[in-house]
Amino acid sequence: MSDLRDLLADTVARVADYRERVSDTPVFPDSTEGVREKLGDLPEKPAPPAEVIRRLADAVEPALVATTGPRYFGFVVGGSLDAATAADMLTTGWDQGAFNQITSPAAAIVEDVAGGWLKDILGLPSGASFGFVTGGQGANTVGLAAARHHVLAQAGWDVERRGLNGAPPLRVVASEERHATIDCSLRFLGLGTDAVEPVRANAQGAIDVADLERVLDGPAIVCLQAGNVNSGAFDDFGAAIRIAHEHGAWVHVDGAFGLWAAASPATRHLTEGIEGADSWAVDGHKWLNVPYDCGYAFCAHPDSHKAAMSVTAAYLTGQGDGGVRAPGDFVPESSRRARGFATWAAIGELGRAGIAEMIERCCALARRFAEQLDACEGVTVVNDVVLNQVLVSFGDETDRVVEAVQRSGECWMGATTWHGQRLMRISVSNWSTTEADVDRGVAAIQAAWASVVDKG
Numbered sequence: 378m379s380d381l382r383d384l385l386a387d388t389v390a391r392v393a394d395y396r397e398r399v400s401d402t403p404v405f406p407d408s409t410e411g412v413r414e415k416l417g418d419l420p421e422k423p424a425p426p427a428e429v430i431r432r433l434a435d436a437v438e439p440a441l442v443a444t445t446g447p448r449y450f451g452f453v454v455g456g457s458l459d460a461a462t463a464a465d466m467l468t469t470g471w472d473q474g475a476f477n478q479i480t481s482p483a484a485a486i487v488e489d490v491a492g493g494w495l496k497d498i499l500g501l502p503s504g505a506s507f508g509f510v511t512g513g514q515g516a517n518t519v520g521l522a523a524a525r526h527h528v529l530a531q532a533g534w535d536v537e538r539r540g541l542n543g544a545p546p547l548r549v550v551a552s553e554e555r556h557a558t559i560d561c562s563l564r565f566l567g568l569g570t571d572a573v574e575p576v577r578a579n580a581q582g583a584i585d586v587a588d589l590e591r592v593l594d595g596p597a598i599v600c601l602q603a604g605n606v607n608s609g610a611f612d613d614f615g616a617a618i619r620i621a622h623e624h625g626a627w628v629h630v631d632g633a634f635g636l637w638a639a640a641s642p643a644t645r646h647l648t649e650g651i652e653g654a655d656s657w658a659v660d661g662h663k664w665l666n667v668p669y670d671c672g673y674a675f676c677a678h679p680d681s682h683k684a685a686m687s688v689t690a691a692y693l694t695g696q697g698d699g700g701v702r703a704p705g706d707f708v709p710e711s712s713r714r715a716r717g718f719a720t721w722a723a724i725g726e727l728g729r730a731g732i733a734e735m736i737e738r739c740c741a742l743a744r745r746f747a748e749q750l751d752a753c754e755g756v757t758v759v760n761d762v763v764l765n766q767v768l769v770s771f772g773d774e775t776d777r778v779v780e781a782v783q784r785s786g787e788c789w790m791g792a793t794t795w796h797g798q799r800l801m802r803i804s805v806s807n808w809s810t811t812e813a814d815v816d817r818g819v820a821a822i823q824a825a826w827a828s829v830v831d832k833g
């Protein structure tokens with residue numbers, strides 16, 4: 378066997394070993410001591426690839442966080458499906474530049490196919506354009522860039538050519554409980570965070586439609602949310618989109634994880650009316666369980682999407698060779714990883730029915746967490762568990778309980794502040810989580826709670 382073949386085979390074996398062990402290792406590393414030392418100083422001389430890889434893996438593996446495993450419940454973090462993981466390894470091996478149909482016809486075609494499938498699964502308009510981006514942050518930025526183009530073009534201003542100096546003012550209307558990446562996107566786009574006119578959220582964290590109506594006054598970008606990152610709440614899309622469009626506004630939906638509710642008949646009602654929006658941001662690496670980094674930006678106005686993103690210029694609207702869309706026209710990067718392969722494989726592994734089943738299972742497991750925790754003395758679940766997110770109060774001891782759970786290594790969940798309360802935040806987004814994993818998580822939380830109460 379060649380050295381390369383040995384190296385790759387050993388590497389794959391190492392990945393397989395890691396993934397097979399992952400559910401038996403502490404979910405968060407006990408310590409990161411020694412990692413820097415093992416990484417060593419800047420090497421002066423070349424080294425054999427196998428040795429380099431061995432040193433890297435030896436140094437880093439003890440410090441990995443078991444996010445691919447079944448008991449990581451922090452933030453909103455998906456695992457990685459087997460086929461998607463393997464396809465991502467192929468993607469690396471093939472090393473295609475997914476800029477257009479010349480740099481990689483295969484990458485362009487696979488994105489085209491997978492993008493069409495995603496629209497179908499998520500109930501988005503079949504004519505929507507799409508870009509495969511790094512994640513929710515990237516998708517929000519692309520959606521809001523298309524919005525910026527569109528709203529200013531309607532005001533007679535070409536923002537791609539003239540920039541924002543001297544442009545008509547652009548209002549951004551968004552819930553006070555919008556995700557932080559919306560603000561970050563507005564910074565990247567030169568609109569600034571002061572451009573946001575906040576709208577009140579209701580008791581569950583969904584946008585207050587009456588307050589939206591009060592704030593709206595002419596053209597603007599309205600940001601709605603499918604899945605509040607704390608509570609999982611959904612905005613009332615039917616009403617909010619109708620009002621926004623009456624005002625000539627563009628509606629962008631941040632559906633990083635929540636848009637996947639549309640993939641299941643059991644939760645689809647939460648997204649009702651969402652197809653009427655103008656742009657949508659969704660993650661692949663969260664609930665679809667594609668490896669990092671993977672997100673999708675969809676747009677109901679392909680020309681505006683392209684005007685905001687294409688490398689060449691807004692006036693080049695040809696489809697390119699063979700009628701295949703150029704992936705690079707819909708994302709901020711020019712040279713980029715071929716993100717379509719892993720998405721195609723994830724959808725291929727689960728199929729439409731399997732995706733629906735995964736979404737339903739995660740929601741059922743979130744309800745299982747909620748029921749068991751709510752039954753504990755002194756513990757309260759504070760949100761309506763409509764999706765995969767659970768917010769739990771342990772009174773004044775919440776932070777100490779969260780820290781104790783994290784230290785246990787049994788599972789990992791973070792803390793948040795929501796509606797003035799410190800809360801444990803649980804997200805069930807991993808395809809491999811089972812009822813037994815939830816029960817083990819509940820036991821770890823109960824043990825942490827008991828230890829904190831004991832210490833008084």
Ligand SMILES: *Cc1c(COP(=O)(O)O)cnc(C)c1O
Binds near residue numbers: 558633
């Ligand atoms: C996670 C998340 C984002 C950001 O997505 P990344 O993939 O981390 O860039 C945006 N909005 C919501 C609602 C999210 O949950």
